[in-house]
Amino acid sequence: MDSIGSSGLRQGEEALSCSEEGLPGPSDSSELVQECLQQFKVTRAQLQQIQASLLGSMEQALRGQPSPAPAVRMLPTYVGSTPHGTEQGDFVVLELGATGASLRVLWVTLTGIEGHRVEPRSQKFVIPQEVMLGAGQQLFDFAAHCLSEFLDAQPVNKQGLQLGFSFSFPCHQTGLDRSTLISWTKGFRCSGVEGQDVVQLLRDAIRRQGAYSIDVVAVVNDTVGTMMGCEPGVRPCEVGLVVDTGTNACYMEEARHVAVLDEDRGRVCVSVEWGSFSDDGALGPVLTTFDHTLDHESLNPGAQRFEKMIGGLYLGELVRLVLAHLARCGVLFGGCTSPALLSQGSILLEHVAEMEDPSTGAARVHAILQDLGLSPGASDVELVQHVCAAVCTRAAQLCAAALAAVLSCLQHSREQQTLQVAVATGGRVCERHPRFCSVLQGTVMLLAPECDVSFIPSVDGGGRGVAMVTAVAARLAAHRRLLEQTLAPFRLNHDQLAAVQAQMRKAMAKGLRGEASSLRMLPTFVRATPDGSERGDFLALDLGGTNFRVLLVRVTTGVQITSEIYSIPETVAQGSGQQLFDHIVDCIVDFQQKQGLSGQSLPLGFTFSFPCRQLGLDQGILLNWTKGFKASDCEGQDVVSLLREAITRRQAVELNVVAIVNDTVGTMMSCGYEDPRCEIGLIVGTGTNACYMEELRNVAGVPGDSGRMCINMEWGAFGDDGSLAMLSTRFDASVDQASINPGKQRFEKMISGMYLGEIVRHILLHLTSLGVLFRGQQIQRLQTRDIFKTKFLSEIESDSLALRQVRAILEDLGLPLTSDDALMVLEVCQAVSQRAAQLCGAGVAAVVEKIRENRGLEELAVSVGVDGTLYKLHPHFSSLVAATVRELAPRCVVTFLQSEDGSGKGAALVTAVACRLAQLTRV
């Protein structure tokens, strides 16, 4: 039952009331009627003006221009493509709001392209008036009740039900299953729903009801269901038009034109919400006194002015107002009205449609009027038919102007001279009133002659389309679950991180005592951070990070650095040791020549960022290569000797190698020059490691019990004894297996820049094999090792990037993907880098707690010098490390200082200190 306010037809039981004034003569009558009906005539120019004004509003709303407030909403839905027809499965559809005061539940079976069509089963429920105007919860409880009543009667398997919710009111959608009601329309006014997510309200009601477990997968507007349910034909069906109780249309817009979406590819279905269109300039001249009265007496005065001239809820009411007016003027019914004629909502859409239809006999019109308590004469019947036709014709013409605006918009955005398009039509006005449709079609042809439009009536009142969207949404939700399952092992909780910290502490203690441990805890023979009295010119080498550098470091009251970057080709890094060290000396010679230093024998500090057992400041035995280096005949050798031998081979140069320094130590020294509290060095770059100042008494194997010594932890190898096994995922295992040092540097392989991209790549391969990414198609490019560099991870996670930029970066890598794919790749990167930062934080927490305990302090304030491309370039890494340290070492106040000059400067400072001490002993 459609009604605005009170009841429907009453059986003529009420008394007539007649005009007391004299009745007009026949010629006056016809004039009065003409005058009245004239108001409903809309000229072609007026229709064109409405079309143009609506088009302007649509384009303004698309551009996201807030002022003046656009007259239509243009709400993006999350439907990105019209159906392929491949969708399959059983779906429950709940329709609310399309057809007046009724609610429909459907069981829709989609059988894909090949399968036979299965007719849906459906049931209609009348929503009581008090529910439509009552509390929101009552409405949703009513819907949940109807759902279970319907399902109770279905002879089908009711496990794992997936529901599509057709909710036909203006909503802001923020996902396929998230939609906030903006405002009620069409006779609904339930409290507490506007501004709420209607999907959540439905879910809550279903839960309260408790009879079935139903997953509400998608929410759609009726226009979208109408468009999506359209049988695929010769031309694409890219517009959905509904004229039922209310009216609206949706169409496929280019995503790049929808400002709020920030998406530059593909299309998105936009719900125009043209019912709210009300441009005074364009609509004003068309509005009649009856329209004003109707609006005034409606539940939402001032709103939905356009809808109130077209929607089925209002056509009957408009006719009633005209008839009552004409009766009062004495032109109709002998000047008599009836209580029913004067009651809001007594003439329904079906009556108007029937009376308007020329094939309806006079007797039937007569009967309808009699039911209204009227006593029509013969001429009255004809007049009433005219009134109905005038009201409906105007509605169809206005609707055509609006549709023509949508078509023009579509044509503009496609940049096409002529547009061939199919419009899916739905709703009772379209379906049951052939005259409405023919006027609509004729007027569209007139107003949009450049568009070749075919009109296709919707199937199952849009229910099938809703099921289609639900099928797609269900697939996406399943993908999301698989993504979450895949990433779950990367999400570490507090207990897991505390366990890593505790294990690290244990391994540190063992390593320091000289017992078997994955942490080697190597003494560096650096006993103090610089005191500022160091002076002189030094050469430094910096090998083992992204860049190989040669530096000239001038230490006076400050430090001045000149440096040059040289490449180490992979063939050299993985060739023979002799080749590598000859290459290094060549670079030094080149640097000396460029700097005019040839012939000078400056003291040289060598930052060598690999694990070395040092026997003194200038002696370091390479224990093993890491980070992709594998030059032969170096492991087990003293690196300083290898360098000196290469110098000798080169004859022409003389170099005085004074110290070999790990990059962590170089970084600590370099930052220590600025901040004396800097007693920890941390690297998170190609590899990862840390060093810190340990009490000499705790260090086995180095004579002396007083003072401190910097210990190179070599924490990259933490876990190589299997102690990290419970955190290691299948992807970590794959990365490890494919590396040149399987089983080694397991902690480093979960943290540092050289490996994170590889972990991401392995996860993406897995997700592709599950069909979650890239539509399940294996992509050749993804098979390529090391395509994701650290820089790339840092870029992709930057907050300032829109999803489309993320997508562009991925496409530059040769990965063709959709926005959904891009979002997933981003989430994968985030999970992997977050775990890395947290593990790194757990390591730092172990170190600071050790220092605090060493010194017997309640609280420790300490600084950490940090370097490395991942730490420095990644947008969130550093703050995540700090947060984890705060959580796991609450009694330490830790300041992180980023090293600006690299560890070469630190190596020069270590060299300077050594030279100062050597001078002292000589003196």
Ligand code: G6P
């Ligand atoms: C430094 C150094 C490098 C070191 C690097 C780590 O400051 O000068 O020798 O290995 O940082 O960063 P990277 O990201 O280049 O591996």
Ligand code: BGC
């Ligand atoms: C609603 C639209 C709906 C249309 C047709 C209007 O009142 O605002 O969302 O599509 O009616 O049902």
Ligand code: BGC
């Ligand atoms: C090396 C360490 C180095 C770290 C950071 C690791 O692979 O073993 O010596 O400090 O990378 O560059």
